[in-house]
Amino acid sequence: MKKQKGLPPMTAPSPLTPTPAPLADLTQIQRITFPQFPAPGRVLTIYESGAALPIPVARVFTVASDEADTMGGGHAHRWCSQVLVCLQGEVEFVGRDHLGGEVRHRLADPRDAVLMPPTIWGEQYYRQTPALLMVFCDYPFDAADYIRDFETFRAYRASLAAGQ
Template sequence: MPDLARPFLIEFPKLGAPEIGYISVAENAGDLLPFAVQRVFWTYYTPESIVRGRHAHHRTAQVLIAATGRITVTTEVAGEPIETFRLENPRVGLYVPPYCWHTMQYSHTAVQLVLASQPYDEADYIRDYDQLRALWRQ
């Protein structure tokens, strides 16, 4: 298993003005994004009582962005304290590395945009927490 990275926040540029609105841009792996984006997806209308995620990935890294609303993300990486991030600014993303257990809880109006380093592959998911902990010990 490779060295485990820790989650961290990425602040995207904010271009524009109040009278015309704003745009934020993520391009060129290595500039702000630590990987080339291979997949983009978004979640929305998630009831506030639902906790999503509850998994890690073998290979996939992600950047989670609250395009609207609020998302509370809890992360756990081997040997590090559990961290909680509150995403509610559309120009801030959270980098979630491989082998990082993560959960998300949303405000009802939240739209989560996800930039992923790999195409979807069910075999990449680690959905059993005990299995992940065993991988951490290897």
């Protein structure tokens, strides 16, 4: 697998840091289907917060890849939930916990998405390119929200599990 390359460090100032989210388990990773309305020569897909989109939206970003088998993600969030939608190509989502469990979802249709709660390690593999992934977040960017090392993630989840 090809790793992410050339990404700038994310060092934006932190807003007030919320209380960490409760420990999520892999069963909380949900498939979502958005409504689509085909018409001659086009298709309308609706991403509406409060309807099929189960989180309030504070941030939206896209990731484009033109190189197959490139990996994105490779981190967890302490409190941010995300909904991932593949607008073009094919992206494989992998969610992991600290005990070796994992869940995989193939995303290749703009009406299909995955909800990833906080405290889950997420990876995306761009399988069919060009690919375009759109991500809805319920929290603005905060560098303190990210856990970018898997061993640190495992220790963080273990500490949350011990506190429950």
